[in-house]
Amino acid sequence: MIEGRIIKGIGGFYYVDTESGLYECRARGIFRKNKITPLVGDFVKISIVDEENKKGVVEEIAERETELVRPPIANVNKALIVFAVKNPTPHLSLLDRFIVLAERENLEIVIILTKIDLDDDNTFEKIKSIYEPCGYKVIGVSNLEKKNIDKVKEELKDNTVVFAGPSGVGKSSLLNEIDSNFQLKTGDVSDKIKRGKHTTRHAELFELEFGGMVADTPGFSSLTLDDIEDIDLKDYFIEFEDFNDECKFGSRCIHQNEPRCAVKEAVENGDIPKERYDSYIQLLNEIRQGKRRY
Numbered sequence: 624m625i626e627g628r629i630i631k632g633i634g635g636f637y638y639v640d641t642e643s644g645l646y647e648c649r650a651r652g653i654f655r656k657n658k659i660t661p662l663v664g665d666f667v668k669i670s671i672v673d674e675e676n677k678k679g680v681v682e683e684i685a686e687r688e689t690e691l692v693r694p695p696i697a698n699v700n701k702a703l704i705v706f707a708v709k710n711p712t713p714h715l716s717l718l719d720r721f722i723v724l725a726e727r728e729n730l731e732i733v734i735i736l737t738k739i740d741l742d743d744d745n746t747f748e749k750i751k752s753i754y755e756p757c758g759y760k761v762i763g764v765s766n767l768e769k770k771n772i773d774k775v776k777e778e779l780k781d782n783t784v785v786f787a788g789p790s791g792v793g794k795s796s797l798l799n800e801i802d803s804n805f806q807l808k809t810g811d812v813s814d815k816i817k818r819g820k821h822t823t824r825h826a827e828l829f830e831l832e833f834g835g836m837v838a839d840t841p842g843f844s845s846l847t848l849d850d851i852e853d854i855d856l857k858d859y860f861i862e863f864e865d866f867n868d869e870c871k872f873g874s875r876c877i878h879q880n881e882p883r884c885a886v887k888e889a890v891e892n893g894d895i896p897k898e899r900y901d902s903y904i905q906l907l908n909e910i911r912q913g914k915r916r917y
């Protein structure tokens with residue numbers, strides 16, 4: 624058997640990238656019986672059935688570190704959350720929603736702010752001053768002036784990455800700057816994404832020329848928080864962590880109306896950014912209203 628990684632799946636065939644090339648594989652029936660479906664991104668062992676025609680069978684699937692639903696990819700380890708400083712206006716509650724979704728999947732998060740060539744009122748510095756103290760790396764990029772593309776490449780190197788963020792912020796442009804082959808490989812990415820919404824769920828991993836894999840569709844196309852419990856939301860605001868246990872009600876404190884809440888005190892003292900706390904309350908209310916309706 625040889626080791627490899629599934630980079631594409633179409634109609635029951637899995638395309639497994641190995642040291643000796645790409646193999647078209649079926650999956651062993653045993654997976655179906657155990658209700659395991661191989662996923663793009665899975666590290667697998669395959670047996671070769673036909674070396675000449677590069678055909679094989681997926682025999683074993685390694686335990687997954689992470690498992691995204693949208694796009695359906697295993698073992699993604701990092702999310703690059705992309706927003707523009709302008710055009711469209713960055714809404715921090717939307718940024719925080721992406722962060723919550725990525726934190727929940729246990730991904731490392733880097734915030735990319737594009738269009739810094741349009742930044743005439745220092746939006747980049749403002750956003751950076753909120754998120755860096757929380758523990759997130761913030762990188763400013765201009766696709767137009769090709770600024771800091773190298774810094775983004777460093778984040779991609781040897782990782783399996785999903786890009787996420789609203790449309791129009793420059794995700795496709797950035798991918799094209801990062802790897803000139805990307806355009807060739809995918810055609811027009813944004814067209815493809817639009818089409819993808821109406822067809823079957825699609826996912827594919829692309830190998831970057833400098834090492835690293837990137838999902839060809841943006842992450843978290845569904846932004847719903849429906850399956851998050853209100854009490855768990857605070858765990859996805861990582862800067863609350865230092866205070867969570869100091870509240871009067873300990874881990875049961877939801878940091879909203881409780882007395883002697885260490886998180887609320889930290890917001891007042893400026894140790895937690897007010898903008899983040901406001902997003903937290905907004906998302907919390909959304910979760911609670913959603914739950915009440917059903």
Ligand code: GDP
Nearest residue numbers: 737738764765766767790791792793794795796
């Ligand atoms: P996506 O929907 O996130 O994939 O965004 P696109 O890559 O399609 O970009 C949306 C629009 O923003 C296009 O018209 C791009 O030319 C433009 N754009 C992308 N990056 C930049 C940038 O860094 N600076 C400026 N000024 N425009 C950009």
Ligand code: ZN
Nearest residue numbers: 870876878884
């Ligand atoms: Zn509290």
